[in-house]
Amino acid sequence: MPGLWHHRLVQQRTDVARLREGQDLAVEIASSENSSAMRANHNARDPVADDSVRSSLAQGGTEPQSALSGVVWTSDASTLYQLNAKCQNFVTRYWGSSLTTPDDPHMAEVNNKLLKLAFAHPFLMHGSLAVALAYDRHQNSSSNNRRTLEECYHCSRGTVLFNRRLREPIETKDKDPIWGTAAALAISAFSCPDACVPEDSWPLKPSSSSDLEWLGMMQGKMSLWAAVNPLRADSLFRIMAPTFAHMYAPFPKNGTDGIPSDLAKVCHLDDLSTADNNPYFDTAHAVSRIHALPDGQIRTGHAHIFIRTIEGAFKLLLKQKDPLALLLMYLWYCKAGRSIWWIELRARVECPSICSYLRLYHKEHDAVHAFLPGGPVANHWH
Incomplete structure (x- = not known):
């Protein structure tokens, strides 16, 4: 370790x-x-x-x-x-x-x-x-x-x-x-x-x-x-059990329930989509969960829902700077960064960097640009 x-x-x-x-x-x-x-x-x-x-x-x-x-x-x-x-x-x-x-x-x-x-x-x-x-x-x-x-x-x-x-x-x-x-x-x-x-x-x-x-x-x-089991009976972190449970609450097995239609469309998600056939499935659900909450209700546990989806195929896409993966990261930064200060410290430089990258290297992705500042659906997500 x-x-x-x-x-x-x-x-x-x-x-x-x-x-x-x-x-x-x-x-x-x-x-x-x-x-x-x-x-x-x-x-x-x-x-x-x-x-x-x-x-x-x-x-x-x-x-x-x-x-x-x-x-x-x-x-x-x-x-x-x-x-x-x-x-x-x-x-x-x-x-x-x-x-x-x-x-x-x-x-x-x-x-x-x-x-x-x-x-x-x-x-x-x-x-x-x-x-x-x-x-x-x-x-x-x-x-x-x-x-x-x-x-x-x-x-x-x-x-x-x-x-x-x-x-x-x-x-x-x-x-x-x-x-x-x-x-x-x-x-x-x-x-x-x-x-x-x-x-x-x-x-x-x-x-x-x-x-x-x-x-x-x-x-x-x-x-x-x-090794440490923060939920053991004598742990001072046991009081955080509801937070941990929320962090690891399962996503739907399939479909777009809870995902706004504009995000589902840009991520190519439909009723038959699953985590196995669409690498954006879990992350889109995670972003949608935090987006649905008022800023004042967002806690660290809500932010970690997104972080735990950065694995497997989606993690690889993010490392490759895939435009849809970057968009999901950007939307998470915009929401979580307004409520959690240590996320904002990174978001303040990486959010505008993502926007510039998408506009510079993915000019053809109009559906992605729609979510960025000045885009037709941006106000719904900011």
Whole structure:
């Protein structure tokens, strides 16, 4: 299983090297794990040393705090990381706002429980900080998608520690932190497209082995399901059972029930269509399900319905930049990106890139262009 995350780690190290334009931040980050942290007056079994933080946890405090005084760290038997003031602030902001899926009460409850685990599992803390920094990038940047050095560091460090942990036997007490970290690293990968502008982004850029790399991270997370079973009786993720059930609700065996007629037509779907005779069948149903929901009701589970259909023949078509596969991807981006911030970070560059690609290389597909901005059915889908 560690190999699932190795390729992403190599890419993250490249990102760090690319972003290392100055040394001040690098020194600040590195100092968080130096020997001064080890000299702090602490008990390894009580990784949160500051009384104000411990009190906040005990009371279930989730309000963002501008500054937390004292020494705070995350540690296990082999690793210790001391959180600076910025990290402490981001941790409270992250868990307090349930930012992976805002306004989802189930995720808020899960995050509050994961917070306590993060102080005893450094790989989870680093993964969580990477997501918090990605969220901050989303909130404070309208155009530049590039990761900061600090975000690269936490994602890279979290991946290193996560790989190391996956090489060891998985104990019950570690199952929830492992699942939470896998989810955090997958979100982090998705939220960081390779380019900052559509012209340099997929699918306009030349094809490469890194295309759809984020999909491998999503699938890597799901490959851990059997080992950690997030629906087991003592799992903190058990409250998410309805979400998982929704994600894996079966599609119709045949037909176009629930698919708008304009989409069914462009995808060559009819009453006799099945997943076996039409590669767009499942994905068109997935896009139609999320399209039918008001933006305010869309959660991560709804978005994953589409992601799980990217396999087999459809995945191959997407890699080949097939116009219908790209159209379905585009429609999903338009809908999910309005409600889920980490999808929007990628959609903001890949959506216009898909539009430009279709207009440049598939001028003859009028039925496809009808869905793009300015097309006759575009308003129905935007």
